[in-house]
Amino acid sequence: MxxxxxxxxxxxxxxxxxxxxxxxxxxxxxxxxxxxxxxxxxxxxxxxxxxxxxxxxxxxxxxxxxxxxxxxxxxxxxxxxxxxxxxxxxxxxxxxxxxxxxxxxxxxxxxxxPVRLAIAGDGSDDIHVVNNLSDYTAFRQQLEQRQDKRVVILGAGLIGCEFANDLQQTGHQVTVIDLAPQPLGRLLPDYVASAFKQNLEETGIHFVLGTTVEKVSKIKNDDYLVTITSGQSLIADVVLSAIGLxxxxxxxxxxxxxxxxxxxxxxxxxxxxxxxxxxxxxxxxxxxxxxxxxxxxxxxxxxxxxxNGETTQVHYPAMPVAVKTPAAPLTVLPAPLGVDVNWHTEEFDDGMIARAYDQTDTLRGFVLLGATAAKQRLSLTKLVPDLLPVSE
Incomplete structure (x- = not known):
């Protein structure tokens, strides 16, 4: 055998x-x-x-x-x-x-x-992607060598926002650039994304949205000049790409x-x-x-x-994703692709719950922003049908 x-x-x-x-x-x-x-x-x-x-x-x-x-x-x-x-x-x-x-x-x-953007400039080969531990080790080594701690992140998706939160919490100056108009644009309705962004901005994270990076050039002191298609430019010590996978x-x-x-x-x-x-x-x-x-x-x-010889189907219950952004606690259960939903929102002092209902008024997904909303995770998850039920 x-x-x-x-x-x-x-x-x-x-x-x-x-x-x-x-x-x-x-x-x-x-x-x-x-x-x-x-x-x-x-x-x-x-x-x-x-x-x-x-x-x-x-x-x-x-x-x-x-x-x-x-x-x-x-x-x-x-x-x-x-x-x-x-x-x-x-x-x-x-x-x-x-x-x-x-x-x-x-x-x-x-x-x-990792998805890699085609970016011009003699500094583009130095853009980090973190898809494994050796990538991360190289990223950390460059971070630790730099005094000013200015980090530019390409991509305001899940990983980009998590890295931004982690870096900002540890004394770095973070700018996040994305073509989308809001962070986590694919996962969140606009008004939740806007509140999430505001929470992160209050920690000092700077977002440059609706545009993309055209060029990364090496300049003096081992710095990088990051040129954006909208015409502005930024100076960075380290550039990290988190466009997606x-x-x-x-x-x-x-x-x-x-x-x-x-x-x-x-x-x-x-x-x-x-x-x-x-x-x-x-x-x-x-x-x-x-x-x-x-x-x-x-x-x-x-x-x-x-x-092991016992043919078994995979079962997907509703599985919310906790985003590691302590500055803006967020849990997301995306509605299935292709399902039309209407959002209903409940606001709290520290955040909100947005519930996604389909045409039959069945709960198909939700977004929990803030500590108060997070307490509803288990009770809401139980109401959402399995994504991949086990057939008889």
Whole structure:
């Protein structure tokens, strides 16, 4: 019997391995990853400064520790060059040496890649993206070398706002630039986004919205001149891009696996190729793409059972997302794509609740801004129908 092979050592890959080991201690497991396979929670990167955590303190275990803990062989710094889905074999490359790895079942936990804007200027190559721990380590190193602590963030989405809050709380001067008219424009109705923005501005975060960055140039003292299409410019010590993520579908495509925005799977997380599954940020499950922690946990539990011979559908209950912006406490449960909703708002001294109702007056999503509203999280979540119910 060939091993079950997991490609990717992020939260999705490790959670599948951990859940599978709860059910099966013996079946051979192999993890293949292009990096050092350190086990850490990626969401902790965007609030590590305020938590006083150095990059070296973020990893929970290295590859050797995880291999021992999970009784699993971990191949680090190894690239999967191709998947032969028919023969159930992977073509690998490590340090220039090619090899093959057969599998009985294959799990794609390959995550997502940062979206990069085409930006002119001789400083554009120095723009940081933080998609993993080594990216974050490089970002922190540059931050610590600079005196003035002026940080420009490209992107006012979830990650951009979390980093802005974390940096501002730790003595940095933060400017956030986005083409959208409001932060978190895709998740929040306008009036909630406006209140959220105001809360962050009160901490000193500066937003430049409705425009984008044209050019990043190196100037004296290792500073950067950030030129905006609206004509103004800013001086920065560090520039961070947090435009968003795109599911990593390249490897799946070469294997003839059907893809759309992500790697397409059914409710059992099966792809269009036999014995190949997808989980985490790369997986588009029944048309739903949810790059958050709770969906990964739900996927991993279901897939572990399936890999152990008990075919199981993933179940998505309503799963609110807590945004790590303590200056403006925010919890969001987005309404499903394609559902028309009307917003009803209740205001408090420290924030508001916005409820999204569909045409049948069913609660389909909500936004909680502020500490008072946050107390309603559990009671409201219970009222929202499952996003992906378990069929009989």
């Amino acid at each position: 060939h091993p079950i092979v997991i490609i990717g050592s992020g939260m999705a890959g490790y959670t599948v391995a951990r859940e599978f080991r709860k059910l099966n201690a013996e079946q051979e497991l192999v993890m293949i990853c292009a990096d050092d396979a350190a086990n850490y929670a990626k969401p902790t990167l965007s609030n590590a400064l305020a938590g006083n955590k150095a990059p070296a303190q973020i990893a929970l275990g290295d590859a050797a520790k995880m291999a021992s803990q999970l009784n699993m062989r971990i191949e680090t710094h190894t690239w999967v060059k191709a998947i032969d889905a028919e023969a159930h074999v992977l073509e690998l490359e490590k340090e220039g040496v090619s090899s093959q790895q057969p599998y009985s079942k294959l799990v794609l936990a390959v995550g997502a890649n 795109q599911p990593n579908i390249a490897l799946a495509k070469t294997a003839g696996i059907e893809t759309s925005r992500g790697v397409l799977t059914n409710a059992q997380l099966e792809t269009s190729q036999a014995d190949i599954y997808a989980v985490g940020d790369c997986a588009e499950v029944n048309g739903i793409l949810l790059p958050y922690v709770m969906p990964i946990m739900q996927q991993a539990r279901a897939l572990a059972k399936t890999l």
